[in-house]
Amino acid sequence: MNTAPARWLSDDEQRIWRSYLHATTLLEDHLDRQLQRDAGMPHIYYGLLVALAEAPQRRLRMTELAMQSKITRSRLSHAIARLEKNGWVRREDCPSDKRGQFAVLTDAGAEVLARTAPGHVAAVRQALFERLSPEQQKALGEIMQIVAEGLQPGDAGADLPWLR
Template identity: 75%
Template sequence: MTKRPVGDAQHPGGDHQDGEQPDGGTRWLSEEEQNTWRAYLHARTLLEDHLDRQLQRDAGMPHVYYGLLVTLSEAPRRRLRMTELAQDAKITRSRLSHAVARLEKYGWVRREECPSDKRGQLAILTDDGFDTLRKSAPGHVSAVRGAIFDRLTPEQVTQFGEICRTIANGLQPPAGADLPWLR
């Protein structure tokens, strides 16, 4: 086995067997786990790039902006507090503020003061934003379908969903955790 770079998820020496703990504590990845991890990272990077390129080409926006529009479209009265939108998107409030400012320039979102909290703001999806989302959704769904679901069997789709839910459930932060999107 070839040596892995320091900082990789496998032991830097690269030649330890499954379950071996040469340093007395770290459970390094087996070769199969390492290959799976790298395949996941590679697929995730390619998928993010594929979806960003498709949305930039067809709708003039990055994937993160599309996600914000989707979230607002599904919210009651197409509006959410900025803190809730940041939490849903898993981005800092600063990054969200920048994104919403861009969406405001396009006329797709507007901000209003929160009536129940004068320090808070609401992000509101405009009719133009909803129309943009409606027009860009078919191309985006086609890109997602072509990149993922058309490549998998029905059984693999089920397994993929179960795997993703298991990982997400295990990574849910505890209540009160210091999270970037709450700062």
């Protein structure tokens, strides 16, 4: 229950918020379609492969991968099951913690990434970076950094030197 006077959004704020909603849903749909068509998987799954490709030994613990990707472990479990069925990822037991599992990028997975990354990058570039001035790009980065930090306090300053 909230006794404070419910403050609505100003006209400016409403415009900004709606632009945000439109742009983010359109962009997500756009990239999802692009990747579904060219790589046979949705955007999030692609992100999982990227995270694995960048990790040492091409492998990550399930929990760490889930956190990096901002998804629940449950969702990750299903997702990895699917990627495993595609032969792009394989699971390995963790020797030091018998509860643990590693998700490991297979050669086939790396190959899919190598084949589809250029097209995806091009799509991102064309939909976002090519349309924004350098100042706007910089502002966007700062804004999104602030928003993310606000919603997930604690993972920030750790490895983000540019935020001070």
